[in-house]
Amino acid sequence: MSSELRALGWGDDFEQAFEAYVAPLSSEERARLTPVRVVGVQRQTFGVRGLHGEEEARLAGASRHAGTLTPAIGDWCVLDRAADGAGRILAVLPRRTTFARALGASEDTRRSQALRQQVIAANVDLVLIVTAPDADFDLERLERYVQAVQQSGARPVLVLNKADLHADTGWWVRQLGTLGPGLEIHVTLAESGQGLEGLRALLTKGVTLALIGSSGVGKSTLTNALLGRAAAPTGEVRASDQQGRHTTTSRTLYLVPGGGLLIDNPGLRDIAVWDADAGDFGELEALAAQCRYRKCTHTTEPGCAVQAAVRAGEVSAARLAAFQGRRTRR
Numbered sequence: 383m384s385s386e387l388r389a390l391g392w393g394d395d396f397e398q399a400f401e402a403y404v405a406p407l408s409s410e411e412r413a414r415l416t417p418v419r420v421v422g423v424q425r426q427t428f429g430v431r432g433l434h435g436e437e438e439a440r441l442a443g444a445s446r447h448a449g450t451l452t453p454a455i456g457d458w459c460v461l462d463r464a465a466d467g468a469g470r471i472l473a474v475l476p477r478r479t480t481f482a483r484a485l486g487a488s489e490d491t492r493r494s495q496a497l498r499q500q501v502i503a504a505n506v507d508l509v510l511i512v513t514a515p516d517a518d519f520d521l522e523r524l525e526r527y528v529q530a531v532q533q534s535g536a537r538p539v540l541v542l543n544k545a546d547l548h549a550d551t552g553w554w555v556r557q558l559g560t561l562g563p564g565l566e567i568h569v570t571l572a573e574s575g576q577g578l579e580g581l582r583a584l585l586t587k588g589v590t591l592a593l594i595g596s597s598g599v600g601k602s603t604l605t606n607a608l609l610g611r612a613a614a615p616t617g618e619v620r621a622s623d624q625q626g627r628h629t630t631t632s633r634t635l636y637l638v639p640g641g642g643l644l645i646d647n648p649g650l651r652d653i654a655v656w657d658a659d660a661g662d663f664g665e666l667e668a669l670a671a672q673c674r675y676r677k678c679t680h681t682t683e684p685g686c687a688v689q690a691a692v693r694a695g696e697v698s699a700a701r702l703a704a705f706q707g708r709r710t711r712r
């Protein structure tokens with residue numbers, strides 16, 4: 383297996399899926415297909431990287447219309463490299479891990495697809511949950527982050543940044559220790575680079591890392607330190623379209639010098655925001671979007687989709703109670 387692809391996160395599971403995809407095809411067709419990883423996502427185009435470096439790709443016509451193919455940052459795809467050089471994405475290989483959120487009422491008015499999910503990032507192996515020993519520190523919220531990461535299939539790693547704010551961070555570290563046995567905890571000082579060796583050690587070849595945590599805890603500073611750059615410029619994937627015009631796609635998956643990959647994208651950053659919006663009740667938010675009345679309280683209203691789901695046994699009464707409690711607390 384190509385060492386170059388391995389460095390991009392390729393593995394036996396993806397290789398098998400790719401082989402299964404190309405197996406029924408003719409050798410001419412097969413020769414045009416290559417695996418690539420999505421390093422940037424835009425409305426119409428995708429930045430992808432494989433054995434031929436970085437390029438811009440589009441969805442193949444059929445899959446675009448079917449709406450079944452929605453590559454996310456980090457996905458491995460089957461790319462058709464046509465003779466004119468413009469790459470077309472034919473398929474998304476099965477994901478190892480999936481960071482998704484259920485779309486809530488405001489975002490998805492397509493009521494028939496209430497449980498539609500938006501994949502924020504795919505094939506992330508490790509997620510650094512970053513916090514700081516200041517007003518941001520909130521164990522309950524950190525616990526929700528840990529759960530969200532575990533649900534995605536990735537491994538959560540706790541990072542207490544801004545260690546310089548206190549002479550002794552022991553108390554905070556012990557608090558983090560209560561979030562679960564075996565959770566790795568790192569103490570860092572992103573600004574001066576202290577404690578970063580431990581994080582770099584996690585970034586072995588092909589490991590994909592993402593950072594989450596609320597605003598101001600130091601995610602950008604950590605990202606820049608790991609990537610070895612001063613500011614946080616958005617990378618660009620350069621390409622030319624069929625007419626020879628120059629186009630660009632912004633890149634948000636980076637190769638880390640020394641090994642590993644790092645995803646730095648707004649969707650993941652917003653976990654703090656969507657945590658506050660939907661909490662762990664994404665499926666209930668989605669059902670609520672189907673209620674007849676926009677301000678439905680999901681108690682006695684006619685046409686309440688939430689109550690209907692409770693009656694159908696799809697949602698437990700306890701879960702609904704938790705959902706209601708959560709909403710009134712805010």
Ligand SMILES: Nc1nc2c(ncn2[C@@H]2O[C@H](COP(=O)(O)OP(=O)(O)OP(=O)(O)O)[C@@H](O)[C@H]2O)c(=O)[nH]1
Pocket residue numbers: 543544545546547570571572573574595596597598599600601602603604651
């Ligand atoms: N004292 C101290 N300040 C730090 C440390 N790391 C980062 N900061 C500062 O904290 C502030 C916020 O850092 P950012 O890296 O922008 O935080 P962020 O998590 O990326 O924030 P958003 O971009 O809003 O999501 C900046 O002023 C940093 O200089 C640290 O280890 N110690």
Ligand SMILES: [Zn+2]
Pocket residue numbers: 670673674678679680681683685686687688689
């Ligand atoms: Zn309702």
